[in-house]
Amino acid sequence: xxxxxxxxxxxxxxxxxxxxxxxxxxxxxxxxxxxxxxxxxxxxxxxxxxxxxxxxxxxxxxxxxxxxxxxxxxxxxxxxxxxxxxxxxxxxxxxxxxxxxxxxxxxxxxxxxxxxxxxxxxxxxxxxxxxxxxxxxxxxxxxxxxxxxxxxxxxxxxxxxxxxxxxxxxxxxxxxxxxxxxxxxxxxxxxxxxxxxxxxxxxxxxxxxxxxxxxxxxxxxxxxxxxxxxxxxxxxxxxxxxxxxxxxxxxxxxxxxxxxxxxxxxxxxxxxxxxxxxxxxxxxxxxxxxxxxxxxxxxxxxxxxxxxxxxxxxxxxxxxxxx
Amino acid sequence: xxxxxxxxxxxxxxxxxxxxxxxxxxxxxxxxxxxxxxxxxxxxxxxxxxxxxxxxxxxxxxxxxxxxxxxxxxxxxxxxxxxxxxxxxxxxxxxxxxxxxxxxxxxxxxxxxxxxxxxxxxxxxxxxxxxxxxxxxxxxxxxxxxxxxxxxxxxxxxxxxxxxxxxxxxxxxxxxxxxxxxxxxxxxxxxxxxxxxxxxxxxxxxxxxxxxxxxxxxxxxxxxxxxxxxxxxxxxxxxxxxxxxxxxxxxxx
Numbered sequence: 001x002x003x004x005x006x007x008x009x010x011x012x013x014x015x016x017x018x019x020x021x022x023x024x025x026x027x028x029x030x031x032x033x034x035x036x037x038x039x040x041x042x043x044x045x046x047x048x049x050x051x052x053x054x055x056x057x058x059x060x061x062x063x064x065x066x067x068x069x070x071x072x073x074x075x076x077x078x079x080x081x082x083x084x085x086x087x088x089x090x091x092x093x094x095x096x097x098x099x100x101x102x103x104x105x106x107x108x109x110x111x112x113x114x115x116x117x118x119x120x121x122x123x124x125x126x127x128x129x130x131x132x133x134x135x136x137x138x139x140x141x142x143x144x145x146x147x148x149x150x151x152x153x154x155x156x157x158x159x160x161x162x163x164x165x166x167x168x169x170x171x172x173x174x175x176x177x178x179x180x181x182x183x184x185x186x187x188x189x190x191x192x193x194x195x196x197x198x199x200x201x202x203x204x205x206x207x208x209x210x211x212x213x214x215x216x217x218x219x220x221x222x223x224x225x226x227x228x229x230x231x232x233x234x235x236x237x238x239x240x241x242x243x244x245x246x247x248x249x250x251x252x253x254x255x256x257x258x259x260x261x262x263x264x265x266x267x268x269x270x271x272x273x274x275x276x277x278x279x280x281x282x283x284x285x286x287x288x289x290x291x292x293x294x295x296x297x298x299x300x301x302x303x304x305x306x307x308x309x310x311x312x313x314x315x316x317x318x319x320x321x322x323x
Numbered sequence: 324x325x326x327x328x329x330x331x332x333x334x335x336x337x338x339x340x341x342x343x344x345x346x347x348x349x350x351x352x353x354x355x356x357x358x359x360x361x362x363x364x365x366x367x368x369x370x371x372x373x374x375x376x377x378x379x380x381x382x383x384x385x386x387x388x389x390x391x392x393x394x395x396x397x398x399x400x401x402x403x404x405x406x407x408x409x410x411x412x413x414x415x416x417x418x419x420x421x422x423x424x425x426x427x428x429x430x431x432x433x434x435x436x437x438x439x440x441x442x443x444x445x446x447x448x449x450x451x452x453x454x455x456x457x458x459x460x461x462x463x464x465x466x467x468x469x470x471x472x473x474x475x476x477x478x479x480x481x482x483x484x485x486x487x488x489x490x491x492x493x494x495x496x497x498x499x500x501x502x503x504x505x506x507x508x509x510x511x512x513x514x515x516x517x518x519x520x521x522x523x524x525x526x527x528x529x530x531x532x533x534x535x536x537x538x539x540x541x542x543x544x545x546x547x548x549x550x551x552x553x554x555x556x557x558x559x560x561x562x563x564x565x566x567x568x569x570x571x572x573x574x575x576x
Contacts, residue, residue: 269378274415276399277375278425278485279433288428292419
């Protein structure tokens with residue numbers, strides 16, 4: 001909630017001494033001047049879908065950062081019972097700025113929200129984004145985050161599954177190079193029985209880029225028959241790139257199915273050789289394998305137009321990195 | 324013609340490089356099917372990887388030529404374009420790359436290297452359908468990711484399909500019979516037999532004689548300790564089946 005915004009005020013910046021900020025040092029990247037800068041007037045976007053409004057409406061929200069700005073935007077989304085919404089969120093900007101954002105999403109009973117984030121902040125920007133989602137009975141929240149931009153970004157999702165039969169899907173693709181640092185931190189709380197949660201993140205890291213994936217699933221005692229899955233795969237294109245992965249399961253119910261997995265490493269030699277033995281050059285083979293790595297997660301974007309848009313952005317990145 | 328002369332090769336391992344091939348000599352004339360049989364650890368798979376150009380397999384001495392052209396100097400993809408095809412013992416699963424994309428990319432990469440124009444999508448589709456039909460492969464396979472979740476038989480049939488599409492001059496089959504039941508073995512052998520032609524040479528690497536009941540070799544070699552220790556006709560395979568490799572292991576050791 002908005003309280004969290006105050007907790008991130010300049011004098012109270014989290015430090016790596018705090019467990020949940022262990023891999024992300026905000027103070028080291030945020031310019032001093034931005035810290036001292038008085039925040040801009042809060043820009044608040046409120047999206048409300050009334051009960052039963054399920055016409056497949058799309059909301060497209062653009063957040064722009066400017067040189068020297070310290071922004072504290074707020075996005076509030078309420079989707080009432082039986083309603084649906086496709087929310088596309090675009091992040092762009094120029095110069096060095098700090099976008100310290102709070103997002104609050106309430107998905108009502110039997111409602112559906114598809115949330116797509118296309119994050120292309122400027123190479124000097126810092127974005128910290130705390131997303132709080134509540135998912136009610138039989139509701140579904142589905143988020144896909146494409147992270148391309150920013151010098152340091154942290155996408156922190158705190159999802160609370162409150163009602164029976166709810167489904168929460170968090171997916172993302174991080175494409176980072178240079179000195180970029182991209183942090184995805186997730187806490188999913190299962191409060192109710194018969195719910196599913198699914199996390200699938202892939203990262204490609206080049207140069208000295210660093211990726212962080214911290215995903216925690218907390219299954220409360222009442223949440224029997226929970227089905228939770230988590231997977232993070234990171235592909236390192238350079239020996240200097242780094243991925244820090246911390247999967248966590250905290251389970252208090254005794255009849256649940258929870259699994260997680262994580263991989264980090266360069267492209268496997270075996271498929272590369274297999275493809276080359278079939279006539280593909282080393283560069284073609286690499287491209288095909290990396291493309292497949294990316295496609296498998298992009299498939300999770302339910303909306304076709306947005307999926308194609310995201311694919312186009314990913315393709316452009318790959319073409320540049322795999323020259 | 325394939326000519327392997329005094330081939331020495333080593334493999335890098337955790338304990339440092341190990342010499343596996345120790346002066347191997349072999350000549351295969353166009354149109355001929357040669358079988359190499361040998362006990363585990365004799366160097367059979369190493370030979371297939373050395374011929375296909377896999378990294379980590381270092382040739383320290385000797386030569387391999389195809390129609391007089393040095394093969395060892397070429398990258399794996401250049402060997403493929405020159406006409407070398409290795410049917411893998413364990414075909415690699417590539418999730419996320421679907422079969423038709425893979426076959427299209429592969430075929431066009433080879434055509435490009437051979438100086439032929441790329442094939443358009445429609446012509447390719449037709450060709451793939453025809454080859455699938457010829458080899459008794461379900462077209463449904465084209466929609467799946469390369470080898471991902473394929474049964475042992477499907478993987479091997481997929482290798483034969485690729486072999487048929489890429490029209491190689493020199494086919495190496497590395498333990499193609501491993502993991503196959505008798506029905507799958509027949510389908511695969513039938514596919515190979517259809518590809519036999521006066522211009523195409525085959526090297527069938529196998530531990531067991533069983534495969535050679537279905538793909539009749541012209542010449543059979545025994546590989547032990549990195550060398551060809553005996554060469555004969557198809558009857559040699561039967562002899563090995565009866566007596567095992569014991570004599571060869573002891574003779575050199």
